[in-house]
Amino acid sequence: MLEPLFPWREMRRMEREMDRMQREMERMFDTFFPRRRRWMEVEFPPLNIWTNNDQAVVTAELPGIKPEELELSVNNDTLILRGKRVANDLPEGARYQRRERFQGEFARSLQLPFAIDADKVEAHYENGVLTITLPRAEADKPKRIAVHAAESNGKEG
Amino acid sequence: MTEETRAIQVQQEQRPAVRESRSRRVFAPAVDIVETNDEILVLADMPGVRQEDLEVVLEKNVLTIRGTVQMPHMQEYDLEYAEYEGGDYERIFTLADDIDRDHIEAEMKHGVLHLRLPKAGPARIRRIPVKTG
Numbered sequence: 387m388l389e390p391l392f393p394w395r396e397m398r399r400m401e402r403e404m405d406r407m408q409r410e411m412e413r414m415f416d417t418f419f420p421r422r423r424r425w426m427e428v429e430f431p432p433l434n435i436w437t438n439n440d441q442a443v444v445t446a447e448l449p450g451i452k453p454e455e456l457e458l459s460v461n462n463d464t465l466i467l468r469g470k471r472v473a474n475d476l477p478e479g480a481r482y483q484r485r486e487r488f489q490g491e492f493a494r495s496l497q498l499p500f501a502i503d504a505d506k507v508e509a510h511y512e513n514g515v516l517t518i519t520l521p522r523a524e525a526d527k528p529k530r531i532a533v534h535a536a537e538s539n540g541k542e543g
Numbered sequence: 544m545t546e547e548t549r550a551i552q553v554q555q556e557q558r559p560a561v562r563e564s565r566s567r568r569v570f571a572p573a574v575d576i577v578e579t580n581d582e583i584l585v586l587a588d589m590p591g592v593r594q595e596d597l598e599v600v601l602e603k604n605v606l607t608i609r610g611t612v613q614m615p616h617m618q619e620y621d622l623e624y625a626e627y628e629g630g631d632y633e634r635i636f637t638l639a640d641d642i643d644r645d646h647i648e649a650e651m652k653h654g655v656l657h658l659r660l661p662k663a664g665p666a667r668i669r670r671i672p673v674k675t676g
Contacts (some may be wrong), residue, residue, distance in 0.1 A: 421550060421669075423657050429626070433624070433626050434621040434624065434625045434626065435624040435625075436620035437623045438619055438621065439633075442623070443617065445615065447590040448590065449589065449654030450588065450653050451653065452637065453585060477579050478658055480578065480579045481578055481579075482576070482577055483576040483577065485576075486575065487588055488588075511653075513592060514588070514590035514591065514653045514655060515591050515654065
């Protein structure tokens with residue numbers, strides 16, 4: 387077997403290979419155990435969407451918000467959530483030692499798998515978690531279509 | 544050098560009832576720490592944590608905050624899309640200042656922990672009563 391001409395190249399190649407394997411492992415790990423993005427998350431607030439045939443439930447982690455400062459709107463199958471999280475008033479002479487919490491305006495737009503009955507949407511805020519229940523529009527629900535059997539002799543009617 | 548004889552004090556830490564599941568994930572909450580001449584104010588985002596599910600422990604100068612989250616029951620639904628995952632919160636800090644342990648206040652407001660640590664004399668082990676709102 388040939389010795390590699392440039393051992394460091396070989397080492398770099400191995401390092402790259404290790405990196406690739408590590409990324410692959412992380413990717414697999416993340417697939418099974420999605421890593422919760424914390425304060426580094428690009429989008430605030432983080433959302434979860436739950437659905438069944440009749441409605442969708444959207445939950446958002448929105449700690450420290452005044453519910454009256456939230457603006458929710460629904461258009462067909464799209465939910466828009468807007469709001470602002472302002473910094474707490476600080477006492478005189480206070481200084482930040484650490485500042486990780488999201489601050490400022492946010493807007494999120496979500497497309498749901500079906501059209502929403504906007505009149506029946508309900509939102510509820512508790513312990514910093516917003517839960518929005520979005521019933522599916524009647525017109526959007528699948529209709530059951532009766533299948534009529536052909537004549538017993540099998541001939542086309 | 545002779546070894547110093549020390550009385551070993553057994554600290555009986557009272558923990559709340561065994562957590563319902565130990566396999567739950569634990570996340571570090573985002574915090575803001577603000578300091579004035581008189582106090583340290585810690586704000587921690589812990590959505591889903593109720594006042595009674597909050598635990599704050601100050602041992603010497605090590606501050607631990609913990610919160611357990613009650614996950615919503617969504618059996619009749621499929622999770623279509625997820626940006627966050629259920630779990631509990633824990634974060635540990637080492638404080639540079641001595642804290643007046645008798646006047647610590649901890650309160651959950653809309654999923655945010657407001658923890659007030661007034662500065663003061665020498666530190667001892669102590670459990671902080673959580674104010675019920």
